[in-house]
Amino acid sequence: MDKQYNPHEIEGRIYKKWLDGKYFHAEIDKDKAPFTISIAPPNITSRLHIGHAFENTLSDIIIRFKRMQGYAAMWLPGTDHASIATEVKIVEAMADEGITKEGIGREAFLKRGWEWYNTYGSAIVEQLQRMGFSCDWDRLRFTMDDGLNRAVNEFFIRLYEKGYIYRGEKLCNWCSTCETTISDAEVMHNEQETLLYHIKYPIKELPGEFIQFATTRPETILADTAVAVNPDDPRFAALIGMYVTVPFVNREIPIIADDYVSMEFGTGVVKITPGHDHNDFEVGTRHNLPQINILNDDGTLNQICGVYEGKTVKAARELVLSDLETSGLFVKAEKIQNSIGTHDRCKDIVEPRLKTQWFVAMKKLAEPALDAYKTGKLRIIPERFGKVYSHWLEGIHDWCISRQLWWGHRIPAWFCACGEISVARDLTAENAKCAKCGSTNLKQEEDVLDTWFSSALWPFSTLGWPDKTPELEYFYPTQTMNMGRDILFFWGVRMMFSAIEMTGELPFKDLIFHGLVRDKDGNKMSKSAGNGIDPLEMLEQYGTDALRLALITGNAPGEDFRFRDEKITSCRNFTNKLWNAARFLQSKASTATDNTDSTDLTDTDKWLISSCNNLIKDVTKLLEEYDLGLAAAKVFDFIWDEFCDWGIEMAKPRFAENNNAAAVLTSVFLDLLRLLHPFMPFITEEIFGYLQNSEKTIMLSNWPVYKAENSHADAEREIINLKDTVTAIRSARAEKNVPPSRKVGLYIVGDNDGVRGLYERNSGWLASMAGASDVVVTGNKSGVPDNSLSLIVPGAVVYIPISDLVDTEQEITRLEKEKARLAGEVARCESKLANKGFTDKARPELVAAEQTKLTEYKDMLSKVAEELAGYVN
């Protein structure tokens, strides 16, 4: 083994070994319980970023843990076609070549989509493999492969047949850059400072009089079909029912009364534009107002707008304002804070407008999804996201699922000239026939489905649904789902209701949300900001295991966290530490006996076995609760602080003798490797190979279980005392500047047999750890050299004969300080025990512990006092 851990050569070789051994592949096995995770399929828009690395590291930890526990653990991988996101990318790429979508036509465009998939889909798979993820690659799926296409059609048709899917003209969110509708969830609202323009319309019945209102979008006056006031507003009561004239289009529109209008805001008058505003649409519906659309698909104004036709919204706004000013109808402009809707993909302003689209009626579908959470069948982790989940479902709106795009699942609906729409299984251009008029000249809907329509089926469509496959039977429902908290509405909710409706079961039992990875300054990572971190770069520099560990330790579930280089460096250092511990053990392998169960275990052996045993219990529990960051930190700390700093160091003096020190260390270390394996798969696998030769792979070895018979609480307590003793001696040596090369003698005076036995049994390593030439354990002070440095340690007093270095005055000061500290402790313990509230109400073991401490402190205090008296005299 090399002196430094070098991940590069190792990782590729190990991953190949796993693949070749088919270790990732889970067969249907009736003797095992299934444990399934579906990947959150990455979009094929680009290569993976650090957020993907993080999310999938979580899944990999869970699936590796469960696999070792003996489940038929299956992690199903795949990618998502990401309809609009990918289409935007392809269009951009084509623009660089000077071609357009329309220019090349649908078929050629789709060909480019598949090329895109071939490039990025495989790049993503490669990246996932570099991260060491143990996905069942034989089951790799894509949201647009044949099976999933069939599932999508089936889903659409079943919803349509049940009347959940309908087609209608409604106010939709329109992105004129992408020229498509988008769902409410895709609209981002940003507070911005905008201008609120005050405008007045002449009142027809009262020549020379005007009614004044305010708007942030003056160009939409061209689509106004009323102005509204509050019915209780005395200022305008007389005007209700009169008419005003919209300038430029000379449309006469009524003044109506509606509760929606707030008397306080603006002028107390609102222009009503049902064709371009969600609120106005509802007001318009209540008052039977006409709905006028003034926009073309590309965002310019249409023929209704007269002289403004062909102008962009922005240009039209300027023009309308200046024309209003000219006509004397413009009053003033004021600055206000207003929220503007933008498209989450292209960041352009979204305009509400009328469009005929396909919708899913959500109200009834949402109910069982809500129920699943409220009855506790669905577990949401962390819990607080449950509130967000149910709140959204309670106020859910219908889902606009049609998109005016090409890359995606084309809607399986066929139009006939007679007006009939056919939606049925297996309709193709060849066999389509109108059910009403018998015409065979049907045209398929041009639109494709929202990308989340297919994602919603992911946990079961990937297992063969709608067919009743054995895989679906066995692996479904899945167990846990890891997802970013930012896609709860897009995906989490939609999988839930789709699965319940289609399969009658929840798609997963535990829904786990993780936070976002931010840069070192706390900003969101994004391509445009240029602060994104490429996981491949990180793992090339530090190794995959270090990256994985850095992503999860010290992060609380569901919280965002910053990614900093220092953290990954310390994790890289840890891999080296682990590597060298293994190197050391390997060098001692020849001295190892097979005997780790025998009764001649020393205190240190018992301590190590027992504390590792406790670690197993803690880590297993944390992993079962999905508290991965804490679990990783526990293993990390134990290996470094306990196993290496104490376990190995305490064993060193024992190697010369014929004993089982090496065997115990190795046996414990193998368990530690198993605990660490889900987090750091490569290095643990490599070391596992060096340290034993009975098992082929750590991946499929058994997860360690807590063994009651390995609990040695007494030994643990004793070693804790010894560790304190060593620390005290080292600290004293440092304080006195005694170089490590200078050996000293230790005279330990303990006044009871148990304590003397403890120090006698462990005098070998105690001497070694403390840098002593010899250790003398006695029952009294006779034989201890004069002017030795004395230390109070648990249960005893240690004298170090370094008299030539001891400054008597310093020593007196130190003892006085120690005396004061101990006196304080005694007082604190006494007052605590004198408190009836504590003794009566606190847990009994706490009270007992406090009493023990009091005795110990009193004991130590009297020894300090005695020492001090010696110096003073």
Place this chain on the structure above:
RNA sequence: GGGAGCAUAGCUCAGUUGGGAGAGCGCCAGCUCGACAAGCUGGAUGUCGUUGGUUCAAGUCCAACUGUUCCCACCA
């Protein structure tokens, strides 16, 4: 307008049913002590945002406040 998170050492953050404040990095001092200088040993640094409340006991539970981040919502 509604809701949620966060506030702990110089920095980044942990802190699991309430029971004597922790890690990593940084800083100071010293170390080639049987693997590891990507290491070892020792050390300094905290009114746990503020104010109240519950409790024998609060970083932890409750309330209010301040700062900050985010989500939802149709306010022209």
